[in-house]
Amino acid sequence: MPQEDKTIDDALSESKEVVRKIRFLIDTHHETVPGLARGVGVLPNTIQDVLDGQSLPSSALIRRIAQRFSLPMDFFSSEVSRAPRPRGSVRNKSKAVSRKSEPNPVSVATGAQDEVLLQKALIELLIQKGVISADEWNARIRLVTRRSSTTSA
Numbered sequence: 001m002p003q004e005d006k007t008i009d010d011a012l013s014e015s016k017e018v019v020r021k022i023r024f025l026i027d028t029h030h031e032t033v034p035g036l037a038r039g040v041g042v043l044p045n046t047i048q049d050v051l052d053g054q055s056l057p058s059s060a061l062i063r064r065i066a067q068r069f070s071l072p073m074d075f076f077s078s079e080v081s082r083a084p085r086p087r088g089s090v091r092n093k094s095k096a097v098s099r100k101s102e103p104n105p106v107s108v109a110t111g112a113q114d115e116v117l118l119q120k121a122l123i124e125l126l127i128q129k130g131v132i133s134a135d136e137w138n139a140r141i142r143l144v145t146r147r148s149s150t151t152s153a
Contacts, residue, residue, distance in 0.1 A: 015056050015057060016053075017076075018057050018062060018076050019050060019051060019053070019057070021075065021076055022047075022050070022051065022057070022065060023051065024131055024132065025065070025069050025071075029069065033047050033048055033051070036065070036068070039068045040061070040064035040065055040067075040068050041064065042061065042064070046061070062076050071140070071143070072139070072143055074139055075136060075139065075140070123137060
């Protein structure tokens with residue numbers, strides 16, 4: 001395959017990854033296409049064309065969307081989700097979380113504990129379904145942790 005074809009294929013696969021993540025953000029934040037367009041300062045047709053694959057997302061549009069959702073630009077980077085992982089590493093983590101999150105039959109879980117268990121189960125499901133990678137989730141946790149430590153200091 002010529003080098004030119006590889007570059008085009010890389011750009012298209014990266015674009016598909018960005019579109020997948022934009023759809024994920026729209027769904028998880030219960031956002032509409034017109035609402036997102038208004039929030040980032042573009043026409044709704046611009047967002048819709050990107051989602052439909054009619055046009056490629058520009059770096060300026062990706063930057064605006066990242067700012068709208070308070071995300072680092074790395075969130076949209078396909079390099080984060082393509083980082084090589086040892087086989088079975090995510091599976092082992094989810095099994096470890098499952099063991100820890102099983103309620104002890106002796107103690108009764110409080111409302112806060114139930115909420116934590118539910119959140120862990122949701123994240124595991126999102127990772128298993130391929131909606132978000134473990135690397136993306138860990139990057140988001142680091143960002144939130146960093147923000148909360150700077151605001152409390």
